[in-house]
Amino acid sequence: MTQAQAGDTVRIHYIGTLTDGTQFDTSVGGEPLQFQLGSGQIIPGLERGIDGMALGEKQRVVVPAAEAYGTHDPQKVQQVPRSAIPAEIPLERGLQLQAQTPQGVPVVVVVTDVSSEAVTLDGNHPLAGQDLVFDVELVDIVKAA
Template identity: 30%
Template structure:
């Protein structure tokens, strides 16, 4: 390791590839699919404290693997994030099926993805929890670059 290799600290900007897997080994996400590394800023609130703790101390070019339980990854499912929506709220020609992910427009113009959990008559159950909520996940990371300001 050369002396000028940057180490990830509390204020680093990190460019990395990651592969995200579930405990059963199935792939959940990967930056390698489109060969576009992710860019993250330590301490900006977008990463959980435990995820940041796993990255802290890694250096450019280093590879690591770590397992995060649900509380440290995407959290536990919140029952308040499950809604029952009347079928008439969807376009008449829109196919709605269990397991589908549909983007719902928010008042501020952003979109929030919801997973269709069940359909019973005119009632459609939509889950707005993160799709990986409640899951233990395994991150394989490769640090491409570390920029310390």
């Protein structure tokens, strides 16, 4: 039986949900996700769950927040003056914006609150702090040379 190992290129179909059953992503109905196992191209907890799976195997992988997108970091949430954001941008909760760190590195932030004086921006990944559940099917393995 062929099993996935570090260095192999694998293709999986998956359905990603939160622990309450809310679906946040899926490959079902589209192309399988392809990546090299052990290369860090996907979240660590999911990668560990796939390592050793057999071709055609289906499995549920529960990934704690720390092995997914990390815990929610309150230091990545900040308020900025409303005047710091161009007036032509229609600010509303959930809007994603691109900002820059003081070092000039681009980051995606989400608007979490808006008032006439200030805007609260969250630089955490939207799934930070969430335990994730993946229903995975391993559909292809290309063994490492």
